[in-house]
Amino acid sequence: MDDIAAETANAPASSDEPIKVLCVDDDPDYLDLIAAHLSDHDDLSVRTETAPAEALAHVDAVDCVVSDYEMPGTNGLEFLSDVRARAPTLPFVLFTGSERAAIAEEVPDSTWTEFLRKNSPATTMSILAGRIRRLVHHHRTMRTAERSLTAIEATGDAVAVVDPDGAFSFVNRVFASRFGADPDDLVGRPWRECFPDEEVERLESTALETVRDDWQWTGGTVCETDGGDTFTAQTRVAGLDDGSLVFCLTGAGEE
The missing domain is CATH 3.30.450.20 (PAS domain)
Structure with missing residues (x-):
């Protein structure tokens, strides 16, 4: 029992691999801005898409999705629902101009979902990088723990x-x-x-x-x-x- 508990408690929280981020926004200029800021971080690898439908094809190959909320044809919550159908626990950061409380009730499980308001890029992008790391770190830790717990x-x-x-x-x-x-x-x-x-x-x-x-x-x-x-x-x-x-x-x- 002691060995099992120790193995689970001391399991590595995350790998040394870069965090692969998929950024989705119908505004290509803002998308380039996000990609430029996130790419300044050595541990973040960024892919961009302007069309949510095309972005869905890549969710299985990334560690986190960052999505705009207001997009033509679909909003961020609808896109989140589509992502959850393919990857129920994939970390997801939703960019929104609304207060979190106004849309949080529409998210069935917020464990792997963060909300971030679009403010000044100078501050928002630093916060965004931190949110991505926290979600992915937690996700990787849980996956490692679950592998250990399978044996239990x-x-x-x-x-x-x-x-x-x-x-x-x-x-x-x-x-x-x-x-x-x-x-x-x-x-x-x-x-x-x-x-x-x-x-x-x-x-x-x-x-x-x-x-x-x-x-x-x-x-x-x-x-x-x-x-x-x-x-x-x-x-x-x-x-x-x-x-x-x-x-x-x-x-x-x-x-």
Whole structure:
């Protein structure tokens, strides 16, 4: 168990390969501006397209898509929907002149989607590069972790990964079964819902503080199902480089 947790927690967050970015905008002048600014960064490789329909043919070969919001024939949300049909977790940055709140409700899953307003290029392009790196870094970390966790599915260990926002992004069947649920029932939900309030407070003040100091934490915990039943488990919490957490439960039994 310790070896598996260590392998997952210490998995490389990203490769040394350049980040391949596909930029889509019907304004060729602004598209050239984006490409020029992003290409100044050695770790970013940029491809441009003015037509969303043609851009779709390249989404499988890139690490991130940057798209204008207002385009003739289709808007950025429609293009995002088309991209998600081909690549559900591909990082996507949507350029918009609107407030994020005005369009965010139309995005079914914003885990891999960022919104950025078109302001002064001097500031916007630097922010854009940072958004791209953060999304791709997180995406690569999760892909590496999921490859490690595939092997865990064949073991008796109960393992779940929590994204930096505090929601489960991966839950194996053993972990879910401890809570009388299916993995899909827990993915997307806050990890705190699996523990009584007082236990959440203890974990936040002990386990998470230990993990933030680059250590792993192990201790007994009280877990709680949706039905209110509780059980105890020996719990290991480890951190990934992007701020995600790995929870491993052993020795669980009903109270």
